[in-house]
Ligand SMILES: NC(=O)c1ccc[n+]([C@@H]2O[C@H](COP(=O)([O-])OP(=O)(O)OC[C@H]3O[C@@H](n4cnc5c(N)ncnc54)[C@H](O)[C@@H]3O)[C@@H](O)[C@H]2O)c1
């Protein structure tokens with residue numbers, strides 16, 4: 201099975217990716233060492249699709265602890281409910297928690313694992329494209345506050361990640377496409393060959409061709425693994441993962457997290473950052489056109505109607521990555537190479553944003 205190693209301050213862990221990986225879960229969890237119990241955390245929706253298969257395979261999966269995985273349920277109350285269920289189920293310090301779901305399940309279950317009895321072992325079985333290529337790797341866990349996203353959390357790496365591309369078959373198409381924007385992001389920031397693969401094979405990818413996905417997922421996971429191994433706490437290099445996220449997060453916030461899925465907002469954010477890179481002479485027109493075309497090839501993005509650049513400005517200044525109100529941008533130099541920590545004059549930011557609808561119309565978005 202293709203395996204990727206990730207190093208963290210809490211020790212190394214492995215990412216396995218292959219079709220049928222879930223069948224290997226009992227054996228791989230056993231290798232983590234003695235456990236007094238294996239406790240499965242998931243959501244009703246994921247369980248409806250995969251509970252039957254998992255209950256036959258995984259210890260602990262016959263009595264899963266299920267919690268809602270709407271973004272609006274990603275709250276401290278969910279962590280408390282999980283902890284109370286774990287107590288009732290008799291989970292002690294030598295338990296293993298297995299989080300099975302998308303990024304919401306992983307973030308909430310991860311935070312629960314980091315704080316329950318001051319920390320119990322965590323295994324991720326990611327079931328969305330975003331979770332397989334991004335959120336399950338790197339140890340960021342957390343929940344939202346009414347004041348903003350992911351404001352309470354911890355760095356808490358799992359002991360093991362098991363990704364099975366076949367699990368993505370049941371994912372709603374919009375969620376699947378949303379994850380593809382993050383895949384494009386990896387190509388732009390760090391992997392020109394991945395980018396070319398996506399240019400050639402986007403149709404197969406959109407059909408969820410398992411050979412194409414079986415190539416892409418470990419490729420992206422390896423990039424994330426390399427970046428978080430080098431910079432676990434986001435002191436430097438890890439910031440490149442935020443390409444497209446500065447404008448993207450602002451678009452999500454200004455529309456109350458309702459209009460865009462996360463990846464869709466990142467799609468717009470990557471186009472805006474690409475325009476800014478051209479305007480600051482960092483990126484050639486030819487490469488910018490390729491980036492915009494690849495983003496557009498995933499399909500239409502929700503419209504930007506009624507959103508003004510001026511509304512985004514205060515949100516950008518309050519971004520977690522901003523320092524003293526100055527936004528630090530991540531901009532591509534060429535496909536496969538990015539810079540971070542860049543200051544861009546507001547005039548250029550707002551012009552790039554104003555240009556988006558025109559660029560979108562040209563690209564057929
Ligand atoms: N920790 C990190 O580093 C990190 C990174 C990126 C995103 N995130 C977080 O991840 C969350 C988004 O995660 P996501 O994009 O995976 O979406 P999600 O967890 O919201 O899941 C999307 C939808 O798909 C359903 N679903 C999940 N797997 C399914 C399957 N196999 N078949 C059918 N339906 C399925 C879910 O029930 C949900 O309705 C956000 O809260 C974001 O903040 C965290």
Ligand SMILES: [Zn+2]
Nearest residue numbers: 382445462466
């Ligand atoms: Zn993202």
